[in-house]
Amino acid sequence: MQENILEVNNLNMHYETISGEVAAVKDITFHVKKGESFGLVGESGCGKTSVAMSLVQLQADNAKISSGSIKLDGQELIGLSENELRSVRWDGISIVFQGAMNAWNPVIKIGEQIREAIREHYPNNTKLQNIEKIKELFEMVGLDESIIDRFPHELSGGMKQRAVIALALSCNPKLVIADEPTTALDVVIQDQILNEIKKVQDLLGLSLIYISHDIAVIAEMTERMAVMYAGRIVESGPTKDIFANPKHSYTRALLESTPSVVGDKVKLNSLDGEPPSLIDSIEGCSFAPRCPNKTISCNSSLKSELVEVSPEHFVDVCNAESLNT
Amino acid sequence: MKKNLIEVKNLEKYFETSAGLFSRKKSTIKAVDGISFEIPFGESLGLVGQSGCGKTTTARALCLLDEKTSGEVNFYNSDTKNMESIDNLNEEELKSFRRNIQMIFQDPYESLNPRWNIKDIILEPLNIHNIGSLSEREDAVVEILKTVGLTPPENYLPRYPHELSGGQRQRVSIARTLIMKPKFVVCDEPTSMLDVSIRISIMDLMLNLANDLEVSYLYITHDLAVARYMCNRIAVMFNGKIVEIAETEELLKNPIHPYTKRLISSIPVPDPTYERVVYDIDYTELDNIIATDTGNIGMVDIGNEHFVATHDVKGIL
Numbered sequence: 001m002q003e004n005i006l007e008v009n010n011l012n013m014h015y016e017t018i019s020g021e022v023a024a025v026k027d028i029t030f031h032v033k034k035g036e037s038f039g040l041v042g043e044s045g046c047g048k049t050s051v052a053m054s055l056v057q058l059q060a061d062n063a064k065i066s067s068g069s070i071k072l073d074g075q076e077l078i079g080l081s082e083n084e085l086r087s088v089r090w091d092g093i094s095i096v097f098q099g100a101m102n103a104w105n106p107v108i109k110i111g112e113q114i115r116e117a118i119r120e121h122y123p124n125n126t127k128l129q130n131i132e133k134i135k136e137l138f139e140m141v142g143l144d145e146s147i148i149d150r151f152p153h154e155l156s157g158g159m160k161q162r163a164v165i166a167l168a169l170s171c172n173p174k175l176v177i178a179d180e181p182t183t184a185l186d187v188v189i190q191d192q193i194l195n196e197i198k199k200v201q202d203l204l205g206l207s208l209i210y211i212s213h214d215i216a217v218i219a220e221m222t223e224r225m226a227v228m229y230a231g232r233i234v235e236s237g238p239t240k241d242i243f244a245n246p247k248h249s250y251t252r253a254l255l256e257s258t259p260s261v262v263g264d265k266v267k268l269n270s271l272d273g274e275p276p277s278l279i280d281s282i283e284g285c286s287f288a289p290r291c292p293n294k295t296i297s298c299n300s301s302l303k304s305e306l307v308e309v310s311p312e313h314f315v316d317v318c319n320a321e322s323l324n325t
Numbered sequence: 326m327k328k329n330l331i332e333v334k335n336l337e338k339y340f341e342t343s344a345g346l347f348s349r350k351k352s353t354i355k356a357v358d359g360i361s362f363e364i365p366f367g368e369s370l371g372l373v374g375q376s377g378c379g380k381t382t383t384a385r386a387l388c389l390l391d392e393k394t395s396g397e398v399n400f401y402n403s404d405t406k407n408m409e410s411i412d413n414l415n416e417e418e419l420k421s422f423r424r425n426i427q428m429i430f431q432d433p434y435e436s437l438n439p440r441w442n443i444k445d446i447i448l449e450p451l452n453i454h455n456i457g458s459l460s461e462r463e464d465a466v467v468e469i470l471k472t473v474g475l476t477p478p479e480n481y482l483p484r485y486p487h488e489l490s491g492g493q494r495q496r497v498s499i500a501r502t503l504i505m506k507p508k509f510v511v512c513d514e515p516t517s518m519l520d521v522s523i524r525i526s527i528m529d530l531m532l533n534l535a536n537d538l539e540v541s542y543l544y545i546t547h548d549l550a551v552a553r554y555m556c557n558r559i560a561v562m563f564n565g566k567i568v569e570i571a572e573t574e575e576l577l578k579n580p581i582h583p584y585t586k587r588l589i590s591s592i593p594v595p596d597p598t599y600e601r602v603v604y605d606i607d608y609t610e611l612d613n614i615i616a617t618d619t620g621n622i623g624m625v626d627i628g629n630e631h632f633v634a635t636h637d638v639k640g641i642l
Contacts, residue, residue: 043520186375187547191591213521216550216593220601240597257525258595259550261577268554270526274490 002033005175005207006055006093011068013054022278024050026231028068029306032175037201037208039222039239041215041254045275047231048211049098052177055209056093057085073174091121094173098180101160104152111148114167121171137166140203141196158189162196169200179211194221215254219243224312227251230276230286233306237313247315249291285318327365329401330509330541331387332408335359336396338379338386356382358565359396361624364509366401369535369542371552371573373588374562380545383562384511387543388426389419400426401508424454427507431514433494437486443470444482447501454505465504473500474530492523496530503534511543516551528554549592553577561585570624571631581633583611 013025024047032038040048053059055070057077070077072092080088097103105113111134118130125133135145141162152160161181168176178197182190194217201208210221218225219239226236227250235248246252256269273290276282285304288294306314338357343350357379364370372380386393389411399408400422414422430436437446444466451462470478473496486494495515502510512531516524532555534540544555552559553573560570561584569582580586590602624632 043522187549188375188587188591191593194593214593215521216595219595219597219599220593243595243597253522255595257521259525259548259554260595261550261553261589261592262594262596262599265553265574268525268528270529271522272526274492274523 002036004031005034005036005073006032006209007069007071008051008055009069009071011051011054011070012066013050013059013068014064014066015060016062016064017279020279023281024063024231024278025054028231028233030226030233030236032207032209033224034207035205036224037210037222039218039225040209040211040228041213041218041225042228043213043275045278046228047278048213048228049179050231051228052095052179052209052211055177056089056095058089058095087121090117090171090173092173093175093177094168094171095177096164096168096179096181099184100164100181101157101184104160104163106152108151109148110150110152110155110163114163114170117167118170133170134166137169138163140169140200141166142192157185158193161185161189161193165193165197165200169204169206175207175209177209177211180213182217183212190217197221215258216260227254230282231278232286232304232316233314234287234316235314236306237310241310241313245310245313247309247313248287248317249293250287253290253292327368329363329399329408330366331401332363332397332399333387334361334397334399336361336383336386336398337394338382338391339394355565357386357393360560360562360565360567362560362567362570364541364543366508367535367539367541368557369544369555371549371556371559372543372545372562373547373549373552373559375547375588378562379565380547380562381513384428384513384543384545388428388511389423390428403508420454424505425508427502427505427510429495429498429502429510429512429515432518433491433498434486434518436498437494439486442483442485443475443489443497446486446497447504450501450505456505466500469500469504472503472534473497474526475500490523491519492527495519495527499527499531499534503538503540506538507540509541509543511545513545514547517546517548524551531555549577549589561588566634567624568634569632572629575629575631579631581627581631 008031009029011025011028015022015024028051040051042048050059054065065078068078072088077088104110114134115130118125118133134148138145138147143159143162143166147155147159147163155163182193185193200206210218212218222239224237225239225242226233227248228234229250235242235251242251243255246255253269253271257271259268271290276286276289304316304318306316308314336357337359340354340356341351342354360383362370372383374380385391387398398411400411402409411422447466447469448462451457451465456462457465467478470481475481475493475496489497516527519527535542542555544552546552556573558570559573559576560567561582563584569576569580569585576585577589580589594601623635625635626632
């Protein structure tokens with residue numbers, strides 16, 4: 001039995017806005033095993049990034065975690081002071097943000113910016129040791145060591161993103177969260193970065209949470225995955241299992257709406273409607289208004305529960321009997 | 326024999342850049358470097374390639390948004406029933422040309438005027454081209470909103486873009502484009518900003534409209550999977566040149582050019598059991614060959630109307 005590096009239990013998070021509370025993360029439970037790559041997939045606004053931000057507790061000021069627990073390697077993260085969190089961030093969990101390549105400070109050399117992070121966490125290292133470390137990291141992500149002395153504007157988007165990955169690895173984190181690390185990139189560059197991440201993951205035995213809206217990327221990158229909709233995890237399990245045997249109507253809809261370049265050309269199915277606004281509290285299944293397989297009982301206010309349909313494969317349903325049909 | 330709607334021959338678009346504010350050194354960037362293709366009536370061509378390969382520049386030159394450096398663009402004139410060069414249009418013909426050729430942009434958040442309501446946004450092209458009476462124009466707007474699936478139209482007419490979701494905004498863009506009854510629409514990544522579940526409904530809408538209204542698309546995208554869904558033929562662009570062009574399924578099943586192979590193999594496949602083929606190609610070498618090729622690339626037909634750039638076919642065929 002593999003050990004879990006991360007355990008999230010019944011996490012709830014909401015944003016307090018002028019027009020009311022927006023429940024962005026609802027009752028989320030999942031775990032990531034050591035050395036495993038875990039995928040989080042869903043459309044924009046479904047709460048993927050809110051989950052990521054809650055894990056490192058870098059959420060916006062108006063975000064409140066109302067309940068739940070986040071355990072990293074056995075250590076509870078909720079309730080830690082800002083100072084304690086500083087040592088968890090980057091050392092424990094590091095994160096490659098969406099569009100992080102644009103977050104480099106334009107007037108400081110790339111190497112210096114990475115060194116700053118290492119210095120913070122390893123104050124006793126010599127400058128030379130740190131530079132050696134950066135060279136090692138750059139080699140891992142396929143960057144030339146001369147990049148250390150370059151400014152961000154001298155690098156292409158793909159190179160900047162590689163450097164961000166090097167930065168995320170700089171303090172030997174236990175867990176890396178990659179939040180749409182390739183979204184702004186071209187397909188060819190995306191492919192290179194994905195390969196780089198896979199290579200590094202194998203090399204270091206890294207535990208990874210990979211967040212994406214693209215189910216095809218999740219298929220390639222992860223061993224286990226969770227599908228999110230309207231702040232909830234609606235289905236989770238081994239990636240191969242979910243693709244072969246999707247149980248939740250939303251997962252099926254996602255799979256049926258993703259075009260592919262291999263296999264026969266198939267008719268894709270669109271999904272009517274739009275995701276619900278999270279500001280209104282939703283009774284029963286939040287997917288019901290768009291669900292192609294809706295039954296009368298879907299509209300009721302039955303509380304949904306996660307049902308294990310096969311080993312480790314969970315589906316969020318209101319009516320467990322409906323799974324047999 | 327298929328009738329062509331648009332024919333492009335050796336289209337070139339160069340940009341001059343200078344090294345610095347006071348520098349006299351000028352260099353030329355060949356954004357589009359001698360490309361040729363044609364689009365028959367009712368067919369759609371996908372223009373696929375990496376960012377910066379010249380896809381959008383091609384589109385802008387076709388729509389006369391930028392002046393081309395050289396080359397020929399011929400467009401079917403429905404009045405004279407002939408192919409006519411867009412260079413020789415007088416003012417009157419130019420107006421009719423612009424009516425027949427429209428664009429849908431990538432970003433539905435930036436391409437709609439935030440201070441105008443939906444009715445005014447869709448009315449604008451009719452007003453500019455002075456088509457019909459005011460009441461006819463208003464009827465046309467209501468009609469087109471129904472066509473693009475924004476029903477009931479009364480609910481949408483007075484609203485502003487910020488009140489709509491991304492998918493709805495892109496529908497408004499499509500409505501604004503199609504109200505002119507164009508024959509040719511250039512789509513510049515119109516679905517890349519949309520969510521997967523919304524994306525297919527927009528793509529289906531565009532396909533249905535192409536069928537019903539006999540519109541041809543030039544569909545620009547970097548995603549071959551999307552191009553496959555939308556287009557009859559696909560042209561693969563690299564460094565300002567078309568390196569391969571063929572019927573969609575033929576191109577995907579039988580790619581010849583190393584860059585096409587690379588592009589196809591870089592698309593993630595939504596199937597965790599699928600192992601992508603990795604092509605063992607020296608891409609730096611390829612970049613060099615193509616970048617230093619000083620024009621004169623021909624295209625060879627390898628059968629099935631499948632054309633490949635000749636510059637490195639020698640080594641591969």
